[in-house]
Amino acid sequence: MIKSLSIIFPVFNEELRLKSSFNHILIFLKKKRYFKIEIIFVDDGSIDKSYVLIKNFINIFKKYKTPNKVKIKIIKSKKNLGKGYALKQGVQKAKHDWILTADIDQSVPLSQICKWLEKKIVNNKYLVYFGSRTHKKSVVKRDFLRKLLGDIMSLFVITILGLKYFDTQCGYKLYKKSLAKIIFSKMKSFGFEHDLEIVLLLKLKKIEIKELPVKWIHKKNSSLNILIDPIKMFFGIFVIRLRF
Numbered sequence: 188m189i190k191s192l193s194i195i196f197p198v199f200n201e202e203l204r205l206k207s208s209f210n211h212i213l214i215f216l217k218k219k220r221y222f223k224i225e226i227i228f229v230d231d232g233s234i235d236k237s238y239v240l241i242k243n244f245i246n247i248f249k250k251y252k253t254p255n256k257v258k259i260k261i262i263k264s265k266k267n268l269g270k271g272y273a274l275k276q277g278v279q280k281a282k283h284d285w286i287l288t289a290d291i292d293q294s295v296p297l298s299q300i301c302k303w304l305e306k307k308i309v310n311n312k313y314l315v316y317f318g319s320r321t322h323k324k325s326v327v328k329r330d331f332l333r334k335l336l337g338d339i340m341s342l343f344v345i346t347i348l349g350l351k352y353f354d355t356q357c358g359y360k361l362y363k364k365s366l367a368k369i370i371f372s373k374m375k376s377f378g379f380e381h382d383l384e385i386v387l388l389l390k391l392k393k394i395e396i397k398e399l400p401v402k403w404i405h406k407k408n409s410s411l412n413i414l415i416d417p418i419k420m421f422f423g424i425f426v427i428r429l430r431f
Contacts, residue, residue: 195277271381318359380423
């Protein structure tokens with residue numbers, strides 16, 4: 188079903204986790220696939236060595252004999268404008284038929300999409316698939332505080348926005364390119380709350396989202412501020428509520 192895939196990684200101050208992520212990407216690329224791949228890193232105004240590390244990785248990758256089906260590139264923002272904005276930039280540049288957004292820490296491994304395809308749970312019936320940590324078949328490893336924050340967030344989403352989805356924040360999402368370009372072009376929320384706006388924009392177009400199981404493991408050294416960012420997101424939820 189998938190003949191070509193664009194994978195988008197938003198990146199902000201991730202130098203401590205990039206080496207591990209590069210290894211995961213290379214392992215994924217070595218596996219047998221039946222579709223073309225482009226990987227797009229979007230550096231969202233990092234002030235550490237993230238951009239340099241990614242550029243070095245791309246240069247080294249070009250020297251190895253790799254299939255013509257794989258291309259890697261990077262987009263650099265001068266300022267930190269938010270994860271949503273980074274993804275919007277990546278979607279604008281994506282060329283392949285399907286677009287996968289994923290977190291750079293590989294909390295959900297890239298190989299997850301191969302498992303979805305092997306089990307034939309991705310098909311032409313849906314244009315959007317969300318990885319869901321609340322799916323009954325998902326395997327999730329995270330600490331109590333993060334689980335509590337996730338549960339509170341889900342309650343806010345259901346109560347304030349009236350959405351039926353229990354996990355909108357998992358970064359592992361698959362879109363048909365033609366639809367993604369339309370939805371992301373209309374998106375105005377650039378922080379972590381952008382996922383909620385995407386769901387609402389899809390709802391307006393009467394596009395159904397298929398939630399799928401994932402294997403999700405919390406990784407250390409996240410650039411997410413567990414105290415400040417949730418507050419920003421709660422505020423963002425109310426802003427989205429006013430707009431919709």
